[in-house]
Amino acid sequence: MTAITYEHIKTCQQTGARLGKVHTPHGSFDTPAFMPVGTLATVKTMSPEELQEMNANIILSNTYHLWLRPGEDIIEEAGGLHRFMNWDGAILTDSGGFQVFSLSDMRDIKEEGVHFRNHLSGEKLFLSPEKAMSIQNSLGSDIMMAFDECPPYPASHDYMKASVERTSRWAERCLKAHERPSEQGLFGIVQGGEYDDLRKQSAKDLVSLDFPGYAIGGLSVGEPKDIMNRMLEFTTPILPADKPRYLMGVGSPDSLVDGAIRGIDMFDCVLPTRIARNGTCMTSGGRLVVRNAKYARDFSPIDENCDCHVCKNYTRAYIRHLVKCNETFGFRLTTYHNLYFLIELMKQVRTAISEDRLGDFKEAFFEQYGFNQE
Numbered sequence: 194m195t196a197i198t199y200e201h202i203k204t205c206q207q208t209g210a211r212l213g214k215v216h217t218p219h220g221s222f223d224t225p226a227f228m229p230v231g232t233l234a235t236v237k238t239m240s241p242e243e244l245q246e247m248n249a250n251i252i253l254s255n256t257y258h259l260w261l262r263p264g265e266d267i268i269e270e271a272g273g274l275h276r277f278m279n280w281d282g283a284i285l286t287d288s289g290g291f292q293v294f295s296l297s298d299m300r301d302i303k304e305e306g307v308h309f310r311n312h313l314s315g316e317k318l319f320l321s322p323e324k325a326m327s328i329q330n331s332l333g334s335d336i337m338m339a340f341d342e343c344p345p346y347p348a349s350h351d352y353m354k355a356s357v358e359r360t361s362r363w364a365e366r367c368l369k370a371h372e373r374p375s376e377q378g379l380f381g382i383v384q385g386g387e388y389d390d391l392r393k394q395s396a397k398d399l400v401s402l403d404f405p406g407y408a409i410g411g412l413s414v415g416e417p418k419d420i421m422n423r424m425l426e427f428t429t430p431i432l433p434a435d436k437p438r439y440l441m442g443v444g445s446p447d448s449l450v451d452g453a454i455r456g457i458d459m460f461d462c463v464l465p466t467r468i469a470r471n472g473t474c475m476t477s478g479g480r481l482v483v484r485n486a487k488y489a490r491d492f493s494p495i496d497e498n499c500d501c502h503v504c505k506n507y508t509r510a511y512i513r514h515l516v517k518c519n520e521t522f523g524f525r526l527t528t529y530h531n532l533y534f535l536i537e538l539m540k541q542v543r544t545a546i547s548e549d550r551l552g553d554f555k556e557a558f559f560e561q562y563g564f565n566q567e
């Protein structure tokens with residue numbers, strides 16, 4: 194019995210999008226799904242009760258960050274990450290590779306793993322497939338990610354080929370180090386950059402290792418959106434239809450819709466929570482920078498079309514005032530609304546898939562939100 198199973202419900206007749214459910218030891222969630230990011234064991238400014246209220250059934254946390262602070266030993270002693278943060282929904286943890294490459298200045302990648310400096314203290318550290326698995330084992334996440342290298346964009350074909358082959362060897366080592374497959378799922382991460390042949394090689398390597406789910410990595414790292422979309426069109430058909438597909442680090446509302454159309458089931462991104470903390474909101478009519486002076490006397494909700502408790506009870510003028518005064522409650526309100534907006538967007542995407550009209554939905558949504566049509 195594996196910890197994670199995917200239930201396919203239907204495929205949209207108008208696009209390649211699919212409606213499904215992912216079953217985990219901490220509950221199931223409908224897909225396509227957006228996963229709020231809780232890097233340091235909290236989705237910044239949100240309580241677990243509020244996340245539950247908005248139907249965020251799965252959240253992300255970060256192996257690298259929790260390893261450094263507070264340490265996986267403390268979280269294990271607390272009974273695991275669910276108990277530590279009082280969250281009884283599903284948790285997916287990233288494996289740390291991406292954080293090492295994006296946060297640490299000195300890093301030396303060897304076959305055995307990565308030597309780097311702690312981005313907080315400067316002390317020398319070492320992360321390997323086995324160590325990344327051991328930390329995630331201590332955290333007790335429902336979905337673990339294999340330890341991988343996410344090369345920078347752009348990278349040469351030679352560099353990317355060597356990196357993909359090492360990431361595939363690391364993936365095998367992660368499977369060998371996987372202690373409790375019946376309690377924790379493990380996703381392999383497809384790499385290969387912008388190179389069709391390397392994406393195919395990476396996907397085939399990982400599929401031959403038979404993971405319970407597959408992530409598509411190495412994207413949302415500065416590449417043009419058309420390259421991301423082309424890599425998805427190329428990669429998802431190679432992945433098994435009966436397993437979840439997770440596009441890492443994505444993303445903006447348009448990328449979520451475009452990813453769903455290309456067969457992606459799971460998404461994560463810090464965008465909604467990060468822009469909320471500087472007073473920017475996602476609305477059905479596009480982005481709204483609530484701190485702008487024009488909202489000083491605007492007593493309407495953030496988004497007329499949103500039925501979240503923020504839009505029902507608070508006005509742009511009030512939220513602008515709080516944000517201008519750097520009041521924490523203001524950022525709680527913008528964060529709640531932005532997360533609700535993306536979770537609601539995915540609900541509309543799932544409805545459109547069930548009615549075989551996701552292509553039409555995309556047209557209308559892009560028009561209303563103001564995304565320039567390709």
Ligand SMILES: CNc1nc2cc3nc[nH]c(=O)c3cc2[nH]1
Pocket residue numbers: 287288290291341342343382409410411412413414441442443
């Ligand atoms: C914000 N963009 C982004 N967040 C990512 C996280 C990742 N983790 C592991 N491996 C990846 O390739 C990877 C790529 C990513 N892109």
Ligand SMILES: [Zn+2]
Pocket residue numbers: 495496499500501502503504530533
């Ligand atoms: Zn709202």
